[in-house]
Each structure stands twice: as C-alpha cells, then as structure tokens.
C-alpha cells in the first residue's frame with residue numbers, strides 16, 4: 001500500500017523547431033489540420049527548450065498544471081485533448097496486452113510542471129516545444145509508445161514537428177479524422193553537422209496577434225494564402241527536401257528566405273493586416289542580402305515566424321564573421337536588451 005502512495009515522477013525536455021517552409025492556416029480548428037505541409041529544423045536539445053516534469057499519485061485529487069512557476073487552467077481545451085488522447089492510447093494498450101488487467105493507474109491524476117529557458121510568446125515557438133514535451137512526458141508516465149506526433153499536433157500544430165530531431169516535415173494529410181496528418185523525419189540530426197543558426201532578438205515583447213487567431217483571419221481573408229497553399233508549397237516542399245538531402249546550402253537558404261517572405265506577405269494580405277516584422281527585422285533582411293551580394297554567393301538565410309525576431313542560418317565557417325557584422329550594424333549600446341545566441345542545430349528531440 002505504501003509504495004502505491006508514492007508519486008511516480010518523470011522529467012523530459014523537448015527543443016524548439018524553426019520552420020523553413022511555414023505552417024499558416026488550418027482546415028480543421030478542432031483537430032488542428034493544416035492547409036499545407038511544412039518543414040522545420042529541430043534545435044539542439046540543450047539550446048532553446050522546454051523541460052516538463054509530471055507526477056502521478058493516488059493522493060492527487062485532480063489534474064493540475066504549472067507553466068513557468070504559475071498555475072494555469074487545466075481545462076484549456078487543447079491540453080484536455082492531449083491528456084484524453086494519451087489516456088485513451090494507454091487504456092487501449094492495456095486492454096490489448098491483457099484484457100483482465102486493472103486500469104486503475106490510468107485514472108490517477110497528474111500534476112504537470114513545465115518551464116521554458118527562453119522568452120514565451122515572442123515568436124520563438126514556445127507552444128511547439130511545450131506541447132511536444134507535454135505529450136512525450138505524459139506518454140512516458142502512462143507507458144505509451146509509438147506514433148505520438150498526431151497527439152502533439154492537437155496541442156499546437158507546430159508541436160508535432162518537435163517530436164523528432166533533425167529535419168522534419170509535417171505532412172498535411174487528406175483524411176478528415178487527421179490520422180494521416182503526422183510529422184516525419186526527413187534527415188536525422190547528424191545529417192548536416194556544419195549547419196548553424198543564430199537567433200537575433202529584435203524584441204522580447206509579447207506578439208500583438210497570436211498565431212491561432214492570426215491564421216484564422218488569414219484563411220478567411222487572404223487569397224494569397226490560398227494560392228500559396230494550393231500552388232506554391234507542394235513544389236517548395238519537394239525542392240526543400242532535395243536541398244536538405246544534398247546539403248545544398250544556397251538552395252536551402254534561398255527557399256527559406258522566399259518562404260519566410262511569402263508568409264509575411266500573406267500576413268499583409270490578411271484583412272485587417274498583421275505586422276510581425278519591425279524596423280529591426282527589416283534592417284536584418286537588408287544586411288543579409290547585402291552580405292550575400294558582397295560575397296557573390298548565398299552564405300546566410302533569414303527566417304521570421306509570428307514575431308520580429310530573426311533566425312539566421314549559416315555554415316559553421318561563416319559564424320565568426322557574421323557575428324562581427326551583427327555587432328557592427330546592431331551595437332548593443334544603441335539598442336539595449338538585444339542579444340545574439342549561436343546555436344548548433346544537430347540534435348534529437
């Protein structure tokens with residue numbers, strides 16, 4: 001009896017992913033099914049990440065959650081979807097293994113603690129790492145294995161891609177039940193060890209328009225978004241996978257920048273328009289193009305999500321010089337609070 005009262009505790013971490021072919025727009029809000037496929041790079045495990053600890057105990061009266069030290073509402077619908085789906089899988093597994101098995105462990109309540117080591121909601125994909133980590137940790141707690149990205153997807157679309165390391169595609173799928181809308185590794189984290197990213201923080205403030213409501217408005221109002229999803233992304237996914245497989249940096253970089261630019265163009269085409277880039281973001285874009293033009297080759301790529309912060313891709317040998325360029329154009333004394341961070345990208349989820 002004693003041991004039954006001891007909490008069972010599991011801690012896991014999950015890294016942020018950076019999309020190079022962007023997800024923007026849903027065809028099903030409840031199941032979180034996208035209008036186009038997307039592709040991302042998962043960061044190194046010890047860089048930008050979420051750490052989640054989950055305890056179960058017979059003495060817990062109810063499910064509870066704390067985010068960055070503050071208790072939040074456990075009845076959040078997406079959180080409930082993830083809890084429900086993991087418990088459903090666990091129950092199914094038990095019944096398959098041995099129908100006579102008692103499933104009391106499954107009815108135990110969970111206490112969830114989750115912390116990020118980076119600013120939340122500044123366009124740095126906090127929900128992606130957060131829901132990936134929640135689903136993975138819950139699966140460990142309840143002894144569930146196998147395909148979990150379709151569950152992480154129901155927490156936050158981009159979270160399904162953080163379930164794998166390296167280069168990951170989220171295949172949009174065709175089914176109405178979403179069973180084929182999954183993340184899949186394109187290349188492992190060891191595939192392109194020379195690839196590096198730097199995050200240039202242009203503002204750590206909360207974004208004015210959240211991704212979920214922003215993309216709803218875009219789906220309703222932007223004909224450019226429809227054109228992008230139907231006619232641009234399918235070809236771009238194929239080209240991007242080829243560039244990654246060949247480790248063709250120039251091709252990878254150009255596709256990445258064009259896709260970021262088209263995503264922000266669809267935001268401007270949304271009515272009323274959504275502005276995620278600020279003046280610093282625009283200056284960064286100009287510096288990158290000037291740098292590439294100076295060398296006569298594409299050595300840098302920028303990409304921006306739903307916020308003004310830039311993620312810059314480059315090869316290892318160009319990092320020191322690019323850091324000098326950033327320090328020259330964006331000296332810390334003139335824009336206080338800005339920082340840069342070098343991040344190797346080769347690691348697993």
Ligand code: 2P0
Nearest residue numbers: 019022023156157158211212305306
């Ligand atoms: C991406 N973004 O592919 C794109 C690029 C932002 C711009 O995925 O409503 O937080 O939870 O599915 O995943 C942000 O959207 O939205 C996002 P929900 P999510 O990374």
